Amino acid sequence: MVVCSLLALALPVAAVEGGSVGWLERPVMLAAAAPAVAAALWRLWRPLDGLVGGLALALATAIGAYGPLADLAAQGSLGLETGETVGPGALGLWLYVLGLGFLAWKAMALLAAVDAHGAKGRLITLLVPGLFGLWLLYLWQVMVVGLGVPSVLLPAPGSIEAAIASSTDILWADFEQTFVKAVLAGYAMGCGAGFVVAVLVDRVPFLQRGLLPIGNLASALPIVGIAPIMVMWFGFDWPSKAAVVVVMTFFPMLVNTIAGLHATSAMERDLMRSYAASYRQTLIRVRLPNALPFIFNALKINSTLALIGAIVAEFFGTPIVGMGFRISTEIGRMNVPMVWATIAVAAVAGSIAYGALAVVERTATFWHPSYHRKYD
Numbered sequence: 001m002v003v004c005s006l007l008a009l010a011l012p013v014a015a016v017e018g019g020s021v022g023w024l025e026r027p028v029m030l031a032a033a034a035p036a037v038a039a040a041l042w043r044l045w046r047p048l049d050g051l052v053g054g055l056a057l058a059l060a061t062a063i064g065a066y067g068p069l070a071d072l073a074a075q076g077s078l079g080l081e082t083g084e085t086v087g088p089g090a091l092g093l094w095l096y097v098l099g100l101g102f103l104a105w106k107a108m109a110l111l112a113a114v115d116a117h118g119a120k121g122r123l124i125t126l127l128v129p130g131l132f133g134l135w136l137l138y139l140w141q142v143m144v145v146g147l148g149v150p151s152v153l154l155p156a157p158g159s160i161e162a163a164i165a166s167s168t169d170i171l172w173a174d175f176e177q178t179f180v181k182a183v184l185a186g187y188a189m190g191c192g193a194g195f196v197v198a199v200l201v202d203r204v205p206f207l208q209r210g211l212l213p214i215g216n217l218a219s220a221l222p223i224v225g226i227a228p229i230m231v232m233w234f235g236f237d238w239p240s241k242a243a244v245v246v247v248m249t250f251f252p253m254l255v256n257t258i259a260g261l262h263a264t265s266a267m268e269r270d271l272m273r274s275y276a277a278s279y280r281q282t283l284i285r286v287r288l289p290n291a292l293p294f295i296f297n298a299l300k301i302n303s304t305l306a307l308i309g310a311i312v313a314e315f316f317g318t319p320i321v322g323m324g325f326r327i328s329t330e331i332g333r334m335n336v337p338m339v340w341a342t343i344a345v346a347a348v349a350g351s352i353a354y355g356a357l358a359v360v361e362r363t364a365t366f367w368h369p370s371y372h373r374k375y376d
Contacts, residue, residue: 097142104135155337163341170326171345178323179349181238182310186245191302193246194253195295201254202261203279212254219251227313236317244313249302256298260291296361303353307346 111128137157143149144156151159164171197215201207227244234240264287272282314324323342330338 097139101135101139104131108132152334152336155340159337160340160344163337164344167338167341171341173321174323174326174342175345175349177238177319177321178241178310178314178346179307182241182313182322183245183306185238186242186310187249187302187306189242190246190249190306191253191299194250194298195257197250198254198257198261199283201258202283208258212258215251215254218247221247223248223309223312224316227316230313231317236319238322241310241313241318241322244309245306248305248309252301252305253295253298256294256301257291260294261287263294264290292365293361296357296365300354300357300361303357304350307350307353311346 108128108131111124111131114124141157144154145158155163197211201211223244226247227240230240230243230247234243261283268286268290269282272286277285311322311324311327314322315328318325323346326342327339330336330342
């Protein structure tokens with residue numbers, strides 16, 4: 001900690017003597033002192049350990065990153081002239097990035113070590129990955145701009161943000177075509193069909209030997225092979241992409257639901273038989289509740305598979321709209337920031353869908369041993 005504090009405090013001198021980085025000479029130098037100040041405070045004030053220390057260091061890290069990023073927005077690229085790069089010789093910049101990275105790591109370690117529940121626990125659960133993601137974006141921006149990486153190879157997050165801001169209407173139309181129409185329709189049909197067939201397989205034992213091998217074969221089919229066939233069968237619009245999603249999501253739901261139905265213990269089944277319960281009563285009151293964690297696991301897996309399947313299917317034929325169409329078209333035009341903008345929209349949509357399912361799962365299966373919900 002002391003070494004990192006000294007490195008951060010010695011940053012202005014190193015920057016002036018070691019390179020031609022002009023952004024440290026501007027008012028953002030006040031924000032650049034935040035990592036060193038936070039490191040010194042943490043060293044001198046040990047009670048900062050834990051939640052308070054993690055939040056303090058996270059705030060200091062955000063303030064410390066704000067200076068260079070604000071200068072990026074104002075000056076274009078670290079305040080350098082067009083075509084000029086920072087390079088590995090600008091010792092001050094890389095020492096600053098190193099010190100800021102150490103503070104981000106320390107903040108995440110302190111927050112992750114806090115044993116909290118309720119609202120505080122949920123806050124920490126969001127802060128740790130959020131801080132880590134922001135740090136990766138900051139490092140990505142500084143490395144790409146500082147080393148002069150061509151945008152055709154890897155655009156900076158700032159360029160991707162600019163592409164999103166300037167193409168909101170296009171990205172929304174692509175999102176509506178791919179996610180709202182193809183993904184949601186195919187996801188509902190595929191998961192629903194897999195669940196119904198799983199219940200039938202459980203009820204009629206010989207279907208398990210007949211259908212499961214066929215389902216396993218269908219799940220092994222390559223998406224690049226079935227996508228053109230679905231386009232020929234259902235046309236170029238979203239129904240063909242929904243059909244691909246159905247094929248991709250059917251088998252995971254089938255297998256997980258069957259495994260969940262078989263997870264009911266023999267003692268529970270014997271208890272229901274002693275009550276003279278019918279198959280339907282046992283299924284609804286005991287076996288399906290026990291299978292909920294398996295079903296939600298399939299739903300979460302399929303939430304990502306569905307989006308991937310729909311985007312890949314659009315490579316093989318689609319109207320002039322859709323995420324897959326946008327990616328294939330813009331990469332041909334070497335408009336890589338727009339490609340990454342589409343990928344970012346897809347990633348955010350998939351993450352939100354996965355997170356929503358996780359929240360519903362925790363609400364519906366709070367009693368499951370894997371959660372062990374505790375009350376204050």
